[in-house]
Amino acid sequence: MAQRKLMFLVPFIIIGRRRDVPNPSADKGITLNKPSLLSRITASFMRTLKHMKRDRQLLLLFLPCLIFYIIFRYGPLYGLIIAFKDYSVFEGIIGSKWVGLKHFVRFFSSNDFLLLFKNTLALGFFTLIFGFPVPILLAISLNELRVKWLKKSIQTFTYLPSFLSVVIISSMVIDFLSPSSGLVNKLIAALGFEKIYFLIMPEWFRTIYVVSDIWALMGYEAIIYLAAIAGINPTLYEAARVDGSGRLRSMWHITIPSLMPTILILFIMKTGSMIRIGYEKVLLLYTPTTYEVADVFSTYVYRKGLVEANYSYAAAVGMFEALVAMIMLLSANFISRKAGGKGLW
Amino acid sequence: MVGESKFSLFGLINGLILCCIGIATVYPILYILAISLSDTASVVQGQVTLFPKGINLDAYMEVLKDTRIPRAYLNTIFYTGLGTFINLLVTSIAAYPLSRPDFIWRKYWMFGIVLTMFLNPGIIPNYIIVNTLGLTDSVWALVIPNAIWTMELIILKSFYENMSAQVREAALIDGASEYRILFNILIPLSKPALASIGLFYFMGHWNSFFLPLIYLNEQSLYPLQVVLRDMLIFNDGSGPGLVDAAALAPQAKKNATIVLSMIPVLMIYPFVQKYFAQGVMLGSEKG
Numbered sequence: 277m278a279q280r281k282l283m284f285l286v287p288f289i290i291i292g293r294r295r296d297v298p299n300p301s302a303d304k305g306i307t308l309n310k311p312s313l314l315s316r317i318t319a320s321f322m323r324t325l326k327h328m329k330r331d332r333q334l335l336l337l338f339l340p341c342l343i344f345y346i347i348f349r350y351g352p353l354y355g356l357i358i359a360f361k362d363y364s365v366f367e368g369i370i371g372s373k374w375v376g377l378k379h380f381v382r383f384f385s386s387n388d389f390l391l392l393f394k395n396t397l398a399l400g401f402f403t404l405i406f407g408f409p410v411p412i413l414l415a416i417s418l419n420e421l422r423v424k425w426l427k428k429s430i431q432t433f434t435y436l437p438s439f440l441s442v443v444i445i446s447s448m449v450i451d452f453l454s455p456s457s458g459l460v461n462k463l464i465a466a467l468g469f470e471k472i473y474f475l476i477m478p479e480w481f482r483t484i485y486v487v488s489d490i491w492a493l494m495g496y497e498a499i500i501y502l503a504a505i506a507g508i509n510p511t512l513y514e515a516a517r518v519d520g521s522g523r524l525r526s527m528w529h530i531t532i533p534s535l536m537p538t539i540l541i542l543f544i545m546k547t548g549s550m551i552r553i554g555y556e557k558v559l560l561l562y563t564p565t566t567y568e569v570a571d572v573f574s575t576y577v578y579r580k581g582l583v584e585a586n587y588s589y590a591a592a593v594g595m596f597e598a599l600v601a602m603i604m605l606l607s608a609n610f611i612s613r614k615a616g617g618k619g620l621w
Numbered sequence: 622m623v624g625e626s627k628f629s630l631f632g633l634i635n636g637l638i639l640c641c642i643g644i645a646t647v648y649p650i651l652y653i654l655a656i657s658l659s660d661t662a663s664v665v666q667g668q669v670t671l672f673p674k675g676i677n678l679d680a681y682m683e684v685l686k687d688t689r690i691p692r693a694y695l696n697t698i699f700y701t702g703l704g705t706f707i708n709l710l711v712t713s714i715a716a717y718p719l720s721r722p723d724f725i726w727r728k729y730w731m732f733g734i735v736l737t738m739f740l741n742p743g744i745i746p747n748y749i750i751v752n753t754l755g756l757t758d759s760v761w762a763l764v765i766p767n768a769i770w771t772m773e774l775i776i777l778k779s780f781y782e783n784m785s786a787q788v789r790e791a792a793l794i795d796g797a798s799e800y801r802i803l804f805n806i807l808i809p810l811s812k813p814a815l816a817s818i819g820l821f822y823f824m825g826h827w828n829s830f831f832l833p834l835i836y837l838n839e840q841s842l843y844p845l846q847v848v849l850r851d852m853l854i855f856n857d858g859s860g861p862g863l864v865d866a867a868a869l870a871p872q873a874k875k876n877a878t879i880v881l882s883m884i885p886v887l888m889i890y891p892f893v894q895k896y897f898a899q900g901v902m903l904g905s906e907k908g
Binding site for chain 2: 324327328331333334335337338340341342344345347348349350351352353354355356358363365368369414417418420421422423426429430432433434435436437439440441442443444446447448450451452457459491495496499500503523524552556559560574577578581582587590591594595597598601602605
């Protein structure tokens with residue numbers, strides 16, 4: 277491939293040389309050896325044209341992808357300018373009036389801002405702290421399980437929930453916690469305690485969210501760690517065993533250190549996306565009585581923007597969320613690199 | 622890995638804990654199945670815990686009589702089929718030029734594509750673009766704006782790259798066009814990768830709930846997930862608030878609907894498990 281690339285340059289090299297042959301009448305060949313700017317631009321333009329012509333079939337194949345990314349991935353970025361406008365459906369993105377930072381000022385000075393910030397951080401933080409170690413532990417203990425069929429079936433069971441939709445998971449949660457028919461409340465009643473109205477009590481919301489998240493995702497995330505464990509050199513374990521190390525010690529001194537790079541990378545990614553709460557589930561599980569703990573940026577954006585049709589205001593909130601998320605990702609990456617580990621880039 | 626005694630104390634405790642975890646993950650699903658198959662009286666009295674009591678299919682009959690659900694089911698099948706097809710088609714075509722090391726401006730294309738993974742403008746600008754293009758209230762609103770998932774595109778691109786460059790060279794020398802190389806050689810050879818990313822696309826469409834919720838206003842267009850949500854959760858944030866939504870609808874019917882929506886997924890599950898794990902792995906390596 278590289279050869280082909282050079283091959284088509286050959287004519288240009290030859291043409292360039294021919295033009296640059298020093299004029300025998302002028303002896304100061306230094307300046308004449310450099311082609312003029314114009315001819316260099318022309319040459320590189322011709323080269324590009326030639327390259328494009330050679331790749332025309334590939335370019336044609338690439339066209340749908342290009343159009344898609346321009347319209348549906350970069351278009352919305354352009355659409356973000358409505359955060360600085362008063363968007364109305366009739367005037368369109370371009371026609372709407374500029375209003376500067378009005379929406380941002382309104383958001384930052386409203387009571388909602390602090391509450392949303394606190395809720396988003398808290399929910400993200402708890403999900404990270406409690407949710408992150410579970411798949412690692414699951415993968416390590418699955419790896420220690422020597423009964424093949426049991427290992428296989430437990431693996432199969434644990435990643436089954438990641439195939440279920442968020443609607444189904446949420447409705448299962450509601451079903452199981454229901455005061456009248458839910459299993460959890462039946463158990464509580466059987467133990468002689470009073471029934472708990474879990475879903476309308478703000479103090480339970482975060483627990484419910486985090487636990488159901490772990491339930492649904494642990495198997496899925498364990499796959500990555502299991503694969504990393506499978507990549508550990510078996511001779512390490514052999515050597516440790518010969519040296520008289522037991523299984524627990526091997527686990528502690530071989531498995532966990534070998535997993536560290538994977539853990540670190542996933543941790544950066546998770547921290548970076550910490551405030552990107554799975555808003556679909558919040559949307560399905562929260563109720564007006566739990567808004568005070570459950571309402572996060574994205575659900576607020578949904579309610580303000582799409583339910584109440586305050587597009588510009590909601591876009592401003594969404595833009596702020598995106599900026600915070602980006603800063604968090606960049607700083608997580610920065611810290612990890614400073615700490616001597618590898619970053620994402 | 623090592624031939625130790627299987628009956629160490631550690632192994633035993635570990636095994637027991639894992640069994641508990643395994644049971645905790647499947648039990649809710651089995652419970653739902655049991656309720657959906659039981660008769661109303663046993664459900665109301667709370668006798669059903671694991672095995673269905675008084676097995677019957679009444680609940681399923683009731684679900685089929687409800688006009689909304691069969692229509693929503695057909696809608697979902699249609700959206701998922703069309704959506705996955707378009708996803709696979711567009712992705713497998715787009716990945717090819719990008720997989721060619723000498724493709725013009727490849728570096729810049731890749732940069733522009735990967736960048737979109739980090740820039741996420743949020744719900745509203747996406748909604749406005751789709752609305753401006755007049756796609757709302759049609760299947761296209763669900764299919765076109767997500768025709769390519771960047772992660773799957775990158776996965777397929779690297780799969781093409783890893784496939785022997787010689788195959789391509791040989792075909793080029795034989796005078797095959799790029800189109801022939803792609804459609805007659807590369808795509809048939811990349812079935813495992815296509816199965817993997819196709820599965821993710823399929824699951825994405827089948828379980829999609831938020832996009833239909835915001836892009837479709839007409840009830841007759843609703844897919845299953847949206848109808849399920851109306852039926853099961855009953856909480857759009859504007860009502861008086863849910864006190865006990867579970868009590869509002871008959872348990873068996875609700876659970877029968879859940880089971881029906883899970884059936885296709887559970888049916889393909891044993892066959893696709895392999896591709897699923899593979900897809901997760903590929904995604905994490907590239908990510």
